[in-house]
Amino acid sequence: MASKAGTITPLKMARKPRVIIIGGGFGGIAAARALRNADAEILLIDRRNHHIFQPLLYQVATSVLSSAEVAAPIRELEVRQKNLSVLLAEVTGANLTERTIDAVAPAGEARRIGFDHLIVATGSIPSYFGHDELVSHAPSLKNLNHAERIRTKILVAFERAAATSDEGERERCMTFVLVGAGATGVELAASLADLAKSTLRRNFRYINPADARIVLLDGADRILPSFSMQASDAVAIRLKKLGVEVVTGVKVETVDENGVVAGGNHISSATVLWTAGVVASPIPRMLGIPTDHAGRALVDPFMRVAPHVFVIGDAASITQGQHPVPGVAQAAIQQGRYVGRLIAKELIGRTVETTFRYFDLGNMAVVGKNYAVLQRGSLHASGILTWLLWAFVHILTLPRLQNRFRVQNQWLWSYLTRQRSSRLIREEPGPT
Ligand SMILES: Cc1cc2nc3c(=O)[nH]c(=O)nc-3n(C[C@H](O)[C@H](O)[C@H](O)COP(=O)(O)OP(=O)(O)OC[C@H]3O[C@@H](n4cnc5c(N)ncnc54)[C@H](O)[C@@H]3O)c2cc1C
Numbered sequence: 001m002a003s004k005a006g007t008i009t010p011l012k013m014a015r016k017p018r019v020i021i022i023g024g025g026f027g028g029i030a031a032a033r034a035l036r037n038a039d040a041e042i043l044l045i046d047r048r049n050h051h052i053f054q055p056l057l058y059q060v061a062t063s064v065l066s067s068a069e070v071a072a073p074i075r076e077l078e079v080r081q082k083n084l085s086v087l088l089a090e091v092t093g094a095n096l097t098e099r100t101i102d103a104v105a106p107a108g109e110a111r112r113i114g115f116d117h118l119i120v121a122t123g124s125i126p127s128y129f130g131h132d133e134l135v136s137h138a139p140s141l142k143n144l145n146h147a148e149r150i151r152t153k154i155l156v157a158f159e160r161a162a163a164t165s166d167e168g169e170r171e172r173c174m175t176f177v178l179v180g181a182g183a184t185g186v187e188l189a190a191s192l193a194d195l196a197k198s199t200l201r202r203n204f205r206y207i208n209p210a211d212a213r214i215v216l217l218d219g220a221d222r223i224l225p226s227f228s229m230q231a232s233d234a235v236a237i238r239l240k241k242l243g244v245e246v247v248t249g250v251k252v253e254t255v256d257e258n259g260v261v262a263g264g265n266h267i268s269s270a271t272v273l274w275t276a277g278v279v280a281s282p283i284p285r286m287l288g289i290p291t292d293h294a295g296r297a298l299v300d301p302f303m304r305v306a307p308h309v310f311v312i313g314d315a316a317s318i319t320q321g322q323h324p325v326p327g328v329a330q331a332a333i334q335q336g337r338y339v340g341r342l343i344a345k346e347l348i349g350r351t352v353e354t355t356f357r358y359f360d361l362g363n364m365a366v367v368g369k370n371y372a373v374l375q376r377g378s379l380h381a382s383g384i385l386t387w388l389l390w391a392f393v394h395i396l397t398l399p400r401l402q403n404r405f406r407v408q409n410q411w412l413w414s415y416l417t418r419q420r421s422s423r424l425i426r427e428e429p430g431p432t
Pocket residue numbers: 022023024025026027028045046047048050051052054055056057058089090091092121122123124141142183184281283312313314315327328329330332364
């Protein structure tokens with residue numbers, strides 16, 4: 001195959017076919033690894049220099065782990081994979097006919113880079129359902145900045161509660177509202193309850209952090225809609241035991257600096273967190289390809305949207321049987337591997353006829369210490385053994401050995417002492 005890339009790229013003349021992967025998340029990295037033996041130039045582009053293990057972001061937001069423990073530098077892949085290079089840049093557009101992408105590097109330098117194969121793995125972004133103005137009052141959780149900002153907001157709320165002599169203000173500061181009771185909302189609420197009721201319990205002389213009110217709101221009639229009713233009920237009971245108020249079937253009407261109005265009731269709160277949903281990153285729409293209501297590319301059974309162009313992970317919409325493949329890490333990883341192998345075969349002139357098949361490894365959510373739920377098809381498990389399984393699976397799937405050691409040690413320390421090591425309030429940049 002003649003490489004178009006070499007005629008266009010300002011990076012360097014490419015003699016080998018070039019595969020560009022946009023996004024160094026779960027899908028992009030799995031695709032890159034599946035191409036490790038390909039006789040091709042793999043270019044992995046990400047606007048961040050790190051891969052984030054998003055399932056543990058809520059633990060950064062609640063002081064259990066630090067940012068570095070749930071992230072890994074994408075550039076390290078260059079060490080391990082000789083045919084791969086990494087570019088820190090934001091992709092801003094693509095021309096699928098010309099087979100080029102446009103990217104802007106950190107210094108602001110714009111680049112047009114040619115490709116022979118393109119894999120779009122740009123993931124998703126938080127959705128405020130058309131009310132983006134809420135972002136300043138109700139931060140969401142998608143990257144390390146978000147997690148640190150939420151951590152700061154939570155810790156500052158306790159400090160403000162301790163410093164004020166106004167009873168109403170103290171109550172407002174000690175009330176935390178989470179909007180959205182999917183897995184992220186549930187995990188965050190439970191971890192916040194543990195923080196307030198255990199870790200911080202004896203840290204304040206003039207307030208009792210255990211008095212904190214944690215409200216988990218959802219417009220649906222039950223929490224954890226992607227789990228069975230049985231799991232959802234079991235988790236609701238568990239949350240109540242932890243002191244979390246679960247309020248379902250209410251729509252949030254407004255959010256401002258004073259709190260939330262939901263179902264006609266005002267809840268006074270200094271900390272409202274948005275855990276309500278995601279839409280695809282804007283890149284699929286930018287490509288001018290058909291997308292669904294959430295901006296995900298409608299891919300064919302080979303995860304393709306055009307000849308030699310693939311979209312995977314949270315940015316793609318694909319169904320299996322009657323069911324949509326869920327927007328979870330496992331799906332992104334399996335799609336990345338599948339597309340990587342497909343391209344590797346195409347590069348040696350073989351045709352791939354097997355379409356993508358998602359293998360459901362199960363869905364898990366952890367609800368505080370010693371309790372998690374697992375659902376796989378009709379199989380349902382919960383309790384301490386499931387929690388241990390959850391911990392084991394997460395340790396194993398963390399990106400590097402270093403992360404695994406660090407997370408394991410932090411968890412052990414927190415488990416034994418109930419302390420959390422990352423209780424840092426981020427300082428605003430200032431003159432000193
Ligand atoms: C808080 C939270 C908790 C979660 N918990 C779980 C869980 O417990 N289990 C589970 O299976 N899944 C969980 N998920 C979902 C899971 O993380 C996603 O399904 C998965 O990350 C999708 O992988 P991806 O490769 O499609 O995208 P991502 O992993 O999000 O990666 C996308 C990458 O693309 C890059 N990118 C985006 N746009 C551009 C651009 N224009 N230019 C350059 N780079 C770009 C981003 O910087 C990012 O690195 C959770 C998600 C969140 C947010």
